[in-house]
Amino acid sequence: MQIRRLFFVYLSALALLFASVAASMVLTEMSAQQLLDDGRNINVSGRQRMLSQRIIYLAQDLNVTTDQTADSAAIRTELLSAIQELESAIDTFLTSHTTLSGTEPLPEPRRRLYFGDTGGTGSLDERVRLYTQLARQIAADPQDEAALAGLIEIERAGLLDDLDAVVSNFEAASATRLAQLRRYEGYAMVTALLLVCFEIVFVFRPGHALIQRSLDNLQTRNQELEMAHAQLDAQNKTLRRQTTSLRRAYAESEKLRKEQADFTYSVSHDLKSPANTIHLSLNEIKASYGRDLNADGQELLGVALGTVRRMGDQIEDILQYAWATDERTPPEDINLNTCILNIKTDLSAVIEATNATVTHDPLPEIFAHKTQIKILLKNLMSNALKYHAQGQAPVVKISAHHLPLDNGIVLSVTDNGIGIPEKDFDKIFNLFHRLHVRETYPGTGLGLSTCMRIAKNHGGGISVSSELGNGSRFDVILYAPKAKPFLPKLEVAA
Amino acid sequence: MNTEGILGRVMLIDDERFDRMMYQRIIGRSKLAQDIVEFSYAEDALAYLADPAQPQVDLILLDINMPRMSGFEFLEAADAQLGVEFRAAVVIMLTTSLSPDDQDRAAGYPAVRGYFNKPLEQLYLDQAVEICASARGTAP
Known part of the structure; x- marks a missing residue:
């Protein structure tokens, strides 16, 4: 049971x-009042009975006194007083009679007593x-x-009895009313007791x-809360510990990444010099x-020289x-139009040799790593120029648009080349993966891997849309990097 | 013992033109093969094997890292397309891949009987002769 309902029941009870x-x-007050009223009425009717007696005695006395004619002054005085x-x-x-018999409404039994001819x-x-009238005549x-x-006649005919009957009637009515009131009082007491019992059984106990x-x-x-709190505390501690170790691991991994980049650089560099020597020797x-x-x-x-x-x-x-993702130089504002013109200059030999058309829409200024963006665009444009059917002049177009929901930018490089089958869309970004033998289209299988790495380093990615024989479009999504390198968001299982 | 032409018809699958050229020279010099067919794409080699009009191939030298269809993809496809016939063939992997994973994976294919690292040398060819002989159940 709801406490509110219980409270309501309690208040009602x-x-x-x-x-x-x-x-x-x-009821008690009423019965007291009733008793008082009844008592007065009984008193009045009793006095009436007494008065009727007195009247007849006095009337007889008066008659007798005047009869004896012994007229002393004392008798005279007595007579007058009588x-x-x-x-x-x-x-x-x-x-009294008028009062008692004239009350409206007069109960039926008393009306009968007063006005019925019995x-x-x-x-x-x-x-x-008649009695009072006769008494007045005597007076x-x-x-x-x-x-x-006449008086005696009326007296004998039972006036006293009838007046007694009135008294009895008053008394009986009073007794009845009192009994009724007492019964009501009893009911009220029982009700109160029952209510108390009800409250005990149905309100106080369930309450x-x-x-x-x-x-x-x-x-x-x-x-439970205390336990949960303790658990949370423990988890918090664990999390803090994990955060610390993750930070340490991240720093470590960053260090390793730099080391590996340095390592790759020195290995490549060291490999380059014997390759140069072989090249020179073979030339000799x-x-x-x-x-x-x-x-x-x-x-x-x-073959060896090649x-x-x-x-x-x-x-x-x-x-x-x-x-590609070296961040020793901070990001800066780059004018993409200038960037494209520079790349076109770099690729001018290929553009002339293939009779290619390279155009670009007015491009925005972006905040990014300049060297990386140049490598990215150069690789994509170089691919667009390279993979075309024999005898067909490449048409390459560079465009850009802002993403409506966030502040990302999409750079698109579109060509009219040989296209890529859909099943190979993912493969082309794999390290060293190539779709053609070197004789048809030379390459190392590293260009698009490098591009993807750069795009991801700018929080974005690259998607391809292409159809075999119908050209390709590479869409690069880029976001402005934070001015300083930031710690990655830590995701720790609770 | 006369070993001339003992390897029968040899198929080279390698995307590197220069490598194929060198294999041709070395195998040609050894006179161990009767005939050599070469493919720069594994897809073309698979089509050749599936064509009943083409003569049977006795030994396949297979590269792993190739454009479009890698050596492993070729093994899967050949197994699926040619079935039992291909499982009985003699395939030797010939690759620059030094990865032990690749070597383990190659050993999982019933058709693969050997794993050589580039470059191909005369020594490997002698081993290839032994492998072919044991695969055919005859002494060289």
């Missing part, structure tokens, strides 16, 4: 309890009025025998359990003894590959 206690208090008392008793009696002698109301004339006889459970839960969660043989060799010997010498020249080229290319 509490409100009901208060309501029932309040009801009980109101008349006065009778008058006042009659007044009170009549007033014994054939007229209703109590009529009799009382006016104590010798009125007929009036006295207690709920709170206990919540506390237990909180305690468990607290423990050709110059001094070439004429003495037969055709076979001359062919072999030619090979050693190629070896020189290969060493150059390896050097270029090794130094």
Whole structure:
């Protein structure tokens, strides 16, 4: 059960309890008031009974007193006082009677008692009025025998009994009302008790359990959190350690990379000098003894010279590959238009020999490693000029556009050459991989590997679109490098 | 013992024109082959082997690093296309690759009976004669 619902039930039950206690208090107050009212009414009706008696006694006394004619002053005074008392008793009696019988609405039993003709002698109301009227006649004339006889007649006919019946009726009604009120009070008490029981069973106990459970839960969660915190702490420490060792490893790998570049450079350099010596020697043989060799010997010498020249080229290319991503010179702003013009000058011999057309769109200025970008573009343009069908003049176009989402730039080199089959798109970037034998298209298989390395060093890459026989387009994506070398983002498994 | 022409028809598969030229000269000098066919692309050699009109080849000298189809790709393709017939052939790898991985990989093909490092020398040819003889189940 939710604590909010429990709280609602608790409040409702509490409100009901208060309501029932309040009801009980109101009932008590009401019964007290009722008792008071009833008591007064009973009192009045009792006094009425008493007054009727007194009236008849006084009336008889009065009659007797005047009868004896012994007229002393004392008797006279007594008579006067008796008349006065009778008058006042009659007044009170009549007033009480009017009050008790004139209450609207008058309960049916009492109405019957007052106004019903039960014994054939007229209703109590009529009799009382007649009785008081007769008493007044006696008070006016104590010798009125007929009036006295009337009084006695009414008295005998059961006036007292009927007045008693009224008293009893008042008492019975009061008892009934009290009993009813008591019953209501009992109900209110029972309701309150039931509510208390209900609260204990359905609110306090589940509430207690709920709170206990919540506390237990909180305690468990607290423990879990503490454990998680400890674990995180440990992981943090591990991560920090790993970060440190990764930084160290990165520095180490950078150092090794530089060392390897240096190593490759010195090896290539050292290889270059014997190759030069062989080249020179072979040239000397050709110059001094070439004429003495037969055709076979001359062919072999030619092959040897060609090979050693190629070896020189290969060493150059390896050097270029090794130094392609050297970052000893910082990146700078490069005007690509100037860059292309410079490369065209470098390649002018090939361009003239093949009758090629090399054009470029207005190119933007980029921030990059200048030497690398020059090697990249020169290799791509040199390839575009090289791989064309025999007798077809190469048409090479260089264009550039910015990438819309990030600040990358795409340099495209398009040619009308022999094209590349789609299955070989990936292979051409592999180190030393070639699609043609050297006789058809010379090369070392290092050019595009170097280009890819440079593109990746600028955070980008190279993609090819081509169709066999229908030219190729190389798209190079480049991003401006950070001015300083940065540590790579560390990805450590948690 | 007369070894003339003992190697039968020899196929050279190598992209390097100069290397093929030197093989021709050395094998020619040794007089061990009856006939030599050479290919600069492995694809062309495969087409030749698959052509029933062409005479049977007794020994294949195969380079590894070649444009378009490497020596290993050639072995895979030949195995798939020619099947049992090719598995019975005698192939000797002849390559500049010094990598032990390449050597192990070559040993995995049933047709490959030997692994020579360039350049080809007379000594290798003598070994080739022995290899061919044992493959055919006859003494040289």
